[in-house]
Amino acid sequence: MNSAPVVIRPIQHGDMPAYWTALDAVARERRYFTWEQGPPLPGTARFVAENIESGNPHVVALDGDHLVGWCDIVRQKRVFAHVGVLGIGIIASHRGRGIGRQLMAGAIEGAWQAGFKRVELEVYATNLNAIRLYEQLGFRHEGTKRLGARLEDELVDVHCMALLAPGLSPDEPPRGSA
Ligand SMILES: CC(C)(COP(=O)(O)OP(=O)(O)OC[C@H]1O[C@@H](n2cnc3c(N)ncnc32)[C@H](O)[C@@H]1OP(=O)(O)O)[C@@H](O)C(=O)NCCC(=O)NCCS
Secondary structure: OOOOOOEEEEOOHHHOOHHHHHHHHHHOOOOOOOOOOOOOHHHHHHHHHHHHHHOOOEEEEEEOOEEEEEEEEEEOOHHHOOEEEEEEEEOHHHOOOOHHHHHHHHHHHHHHHOOOOEEEEEEEOOOHHHHHHHHHOOOEEEEEEEEEEEEOOEEEEEEEEEEEOOOOOOOOOOOOOO
16 A cells, blocks of 8 residues: 655646646546546646646646646636636546645635635535545635526535635625715
8 A cells, every 4th residue: 555645846847747647537526527438638738737737726636646636726817817717637546545635725825825815616505525625724605696506307406615814814794885
């Protein structure tokens, strides 16, 4: 058994297609993502390249040379350019070992350093493990898209959650209100 610690580091161009393989494996579980299998390889390679070039936080977890997880935070555009949308996945064999928490902590720290003010995500209400992790890291529930997704034959709620940068309190009155 390999007892070496899992290494968390920024994604590199050479991590394709191992990154896609991990993405594909988690997508095929059909319980967590919008895709039912890995998205097309060229688009995934572009996504990785754009994250590297634009400084979007995108970290991967390596168990030896096996890419077992990732977390990315993608900067939005125009009036939303202070916002990052977070995605994360760990292959099934490596869940529950603290890797997701480490990946998120690394990516979120990178987001604050890069000047993001808000990190947001959507999660299916059935994904209790992910919701617990997000809550533990300080994400707040902001609303629910009722029956917002169809997973196989089941309609499920979709929760919207977000974390603000240190010093920005979610409890302040809404800005811009009269
Ligand atoms: C959700 C996910 C990223 C968590 O990563 P992980 O490496 O398994 O989680 P960790 O071991 O770092 O655990 C962190 C926290 O997550 C929650 N959690 C993770 N696995 C859990 C489980 N089996 N039961 C209950 N809580 C769990 C707990 O809050 C845990 O903290 P704790 O150990 O202090 O209780 C991972 O399970 C995953 O990739 N799931 C499939 C893909 C997915 O859901 N992506 C997110 C879509 S929005």
